Amino acid sequence: MSRIEADVCVIGAGSGGLSVAAGAAQMGARTVLIERGAMGGDCLNVGCVPSKALIAAAKAAEAVRTAGRLGIRAAAPAVDFPAVMAHVRDVIAGIAPHDGQARFEGLGVTVLRATACFIGRDTVATDAGDTVRARRFVIATGSRPRVPDLPGLDRVPFLTNETLFDLDALPDHLLVLGGGPIGCEMAQAFRRLGARVTVLQKGTILPREDPDLVAVVRARMVAEGVDLREGVTVSAADPDPAGVALRIAGPDGPATVAGSHLLVAVGRVADLDRLDPAAAGVQRKPTGVWVHPGLRTTNTRIWAIGDAVGGLQFTHVAGHQAGIVLRQALFRLPAAFDPRAVPRVTYTAPELAQVGLTAAEAAERSANFKVLTSPFADNDRARTERETDGLVKLVVRENGEVLGAGIAGAHAGELIHAWTLAVAQRMKVGAMAQTIAPYPTLAEAGKRAAGSFFTPRLFGPGVRRLVRFLGRLPG
Numbered sequence: 001m002s003r004i005e006a007d008v009c010v011i012g013a014g015s016g017g018l019s020v021a022a023g024a025a026q027m028g029a030r031t032v033l034i035e036r037g038a039m040g041g042d043c044l045n046v047g048c049v050p051s052k053a054l055i056a057a058a059k060a061a062e063a064v065r066t067a068g069r070l071g072i073r074a075a076a077p078a079v080d081f082p083a084v085m086a087h088v089r090d091v092i093a094g095i096a097p098h099d100g101q102a103r104f105e106g107l108g109v110t111v112l113r114a115t116a117c118f119i120g121r122d123t124v125a126t127d128a129g130d131t132v133r134a135r136r137f138v139i140a141t142g143s144r145p146r147v148p149d150l151p152g153l154d155r156v157p158f159l160t161n162e163t164l165f166d167l168d169a170l171p172d173h174l175l176v177l178g179g180g181p182i183g184c185e186m187a188q189a190f191r192r193l194g195a196r197v198t199v200l201q202k203g204t205i206l207p208r209e210d211p212d213l214v215a216v217v218r219a220r221m222v223a224e225g226v227d228l229r230e231g232v233t234v235s236a237a238d239p240d241p242a243g244v245a246l247r248i249a250g251p252d253g254p255a256t257v258a259g260s261h262l263l264v265a266v267g268r269v270a271d272l273d274r275l276d277p278a279a280a281g282v283q284r285k286p287t288g289v290w291v292h293p294g295l296r297t298t299n300t301r302i303w304a305i306g307d308a309v310g311g312l313q314f315t316h317v318a319g320h321q322a323g324i325v326l327r328q329a330l331f332r333l334p335a336a337f338d339p340r341a342v343p344r345v346t347y348t349a350p351e352l353a354q355v356g357l358t359a360a361e362a363a364e365r366s367a368n369f370k371v372l373t374s375p376f377a378d379n380d381r382a383r384t385e386r387e388t389d390g391l392v393k394l395v396v397r398e399n400g401e402v403l404g405a406g407i408a409g410a411h412a413g414e415l416i417h418a419w420t421l422a423v424a425q426r427m428k429v430g431a432m433a434q435t436i437a438p439y440p441t442l443a444e445a446g447k448r449a450a451g452s453f454f455t456p457r458l459f460g461p462g463v464r465r466l467v468r469f470l471g472r473l474p475g
Contacts (some may be wrong), residue, residue, distance in 0.1 A: 001128035004110060006032040008329060009124065009134035011116045011275065014041020015317030016306035017140030018099055023326045025108040032132050033104060034124070036115040040099035041142050041308075042162075043315045045120075050165045051185060053091040055347055057084045058192035062224070062349070065192075069386050079194050081170040088165055090394060118280035119300055135268055136329045139282070139289055140274060140318065143268040148177075152237040156244040157464050158262040161186075167261075171195045175246060175259035177234060179205035181346040182418045183265035184217065188348050191226045198227040198257055201232055206346060210358045211381040212373075213408035216389055229257075230473060237262070270308050287311060295325055303329065313343055341424035344409035345413035350390055353416035356404030356423040362395045369403060370396050372429070374449035376409045383439035385410070394419075400428040400453060411442055419446065429453045 008024040010017045013035035025031040064077040097103060101111045114126035114147030123133045145160035147153070147423025159167075161182055173194065176187045179201030189310040191197040199205065200219075205228065206214045222228055232250030239245070243260040254261045270288035277283075283290045284296040295303045303325045306318030320337075327335040362369045376382040390409020396402050405419035422432060433450035437443045457463065 002131075002132060003082055004032055004033075004059050004109070005194070006132055007032045008032070008136045009034065009132050009256055010138045010140055011124065011249075012041065012140035012142055012306075012308070013039045013068040013099070013104075013111075014140060014142045014318065015308065015315045016322045017044050017138065019319050019322035020138050020140065020305070020325055021104060021109050022107055023322065024102075024330060027326075027330055029330060030110075030459065032110045032112065033110065034112045034114060034116040034126060034132070034135065035125075037114070039101055040096060044095055044099055046162045046165060048315055049092055049095060050088045051161070051182070051189075052347060053088040053188045054084065054193075055185060057087055057320060058189035059163070059349065062192045065463055077194075078168040079170065079378035081193065082168060085165065085168065092451035111328075115274055117276050118282070121280050122301055134301075137280075137303070138325055138329070139272075139275065139277070139297070139308050140306050141271045141308045143313055144271045145264065146267040146269045147264060148232060148266050150237055153264075156237045156262065158237075158244065158264050160264050162400070164263060171259075171261040173242070173259035173261070175200065175244065175257060175262045175445065176265060177246070178264065178267070179203075179207075179228070179230065180265060180267065181206065181275075183263070184199070184221065184346060184348050185224050186263060186265065188221050188224065188326060191221075193287060196227075196259075197225075198229065198259060200232055200246065200257070201228070201230050202233060204230050206352065209346070209352055209354060210393060210406045212391060213352050214353075215351060216391055216408035217346070217352050220350060220389055221348065230366055243386070267309065268313055271312050273306060285310065293452070294328055294334070295321055295337055296328070314337055314342070314344060315323075343416050343420045345416065349415065350387070350409045351412035352387045352406070352408045354404070355416055355420045357395050358404060358406060359393070359395050362403055366397075368398045370398065370453065372396060372449045372452045374445045374452065376442070376445055378448065379442060379445045381442050381444070382410065384440065390445070392445045394429065394446075394449050396453060398431045400430055402427055402429055402432070405446070407446070409442065409445070415442060415446060418443070439466045 007029040009032045011034050021031050021033040061077040064074050067074040075387040101253035116124045119125045125131045138259045161195050174190050174195050174197045176183045176199045187197045187199045234246050234248050236247040240258045242258045244262045245256050247260040281299040289304035291304050305321040307313045322336045327333045330441045346352040360372050374392045377388040380386045387410040393406045395404040402422040407415050429450045437447045
């Protein structure tokens with residue numbers, strides 16, 4: 001047991017917390033990092049990294065399964081599920097040293113593997129008996145899966161993203177409760193790996209996203225054999241000889257759906273219960289810690305970042321917010337988090353990426369905007385790879401300022417970056433239209449959508465009259 005004095009104490013060793021701790025220590029601040037679980041947090045251990053590793057394996061299986069469309073004869077893929085999960089664990093292990101305790105101690109960080117709890121406005125205690133008094137604190141405790149208040153759920157086995165990657169055998173029939181990004185990604189991945197999959201969603205899948213883009217993803221998932229049941233209400237869970245059964249009501253009336261495994265993917269909640277923020281004078285809101293735009297809490301010594309704040313629960317947001325906190329906490333420079341240009345990606349196949357406003361969100365704010373689109377079917381690179389399921393959809397002001405961009409299609413997560421820059425810098429769509437895109441690339445689909453902003457004027461009657469007039473001039 002010890003009493004530690006620090007300049008900065010970071011609670012939580014996920015993406016945001018690690019970035020703050022590394023930056024603070026390397027800039028000369030006495031830094032303490034407290035983590036009760038695995039270093040690297042959810043993203044490394046049970047979130048982004050394992051899920052994308054699993055998706056990569058599923059993509060390989062689907063490539064074998066569909067190779068005939070490119071003239072390659074291939075048998076049905078033979079999926080070795082234990083080997084797939086070994087691949088997932090190997091990817092985690094390869095990244096883990098970068099987030100590991102030894103590396104951070106090498107940077108000068110004091111790492112405490114314990115549960116922290118505030119006992120005052122400037123002090124936390126750990127369940128290992130240590131106390132830390134610091135000039136500045138950063139709450140980066142992340143989030144945990146939300147478990148719905150569903151009758152009978154406590155009587156059946158179920159998976160969340162925290163336990164899904166512990167599977168050692170492929171489910172025979174995976175029921176997925178929730179059609180958000182996690183639900184859709186895992187549903188398609190397990191289907192591609194050979195499991196039967198049923199998704200149960202109260203409304204439409206991916207409800208936050210543009211319906212035209214969602215339609216592209218939905219069509220592919222259904223074509224690959226995922227049983228999508230949208231607009232259904234799940235009323236209860238029951239034990240079943242197959243594993244678990246869910247009672248549902250939907251457009252076709254009441255029914256029961258049974259499966260071997262159940263994945264609950266209905267969102268995440270900020271993980272704050274053991275921290276007792278109130279003891280430090282930190283005010284909470286329903287979704288997490290309440291913060292000013294600069295991410296400072298109601299206790300001016302304490303900031304909060306990432307999933308602990310609620311709202312945009314993305315690893316890249318937490319990492320970005322870490323820099324904002326460092327500028328304030330170490331250098332006392334003004335800085336604020338601007339959520340306007342935060343990109344998000346759902347890693348289904350095809351991927352769905354969005355930054356800025358959707359058309360529906362723009363309509364809520366102003367009627368002075370245009371929607372520009374370009375289908376992947378008109379893109380030569382998409383045709384060469386037989387990946388023509390896709391759409392670029394831009395939202396621009398009447399003056400051409402890019403308000404938002406959405407892409408459903410192959411590599412949408414990579415393609416969205418240029419549009420993130422456009423939204424962040426309030427660029428005009430003409431700048432994107434005039435940029436030279438190498439041929440043939442999928443990026444040309446975005447350029448084509450941007451160029452369509454000028455089509456009515458460029459090929460309108462006024463330009464035709466001008467060309468005829470200039471054509472009559474001598475020389």
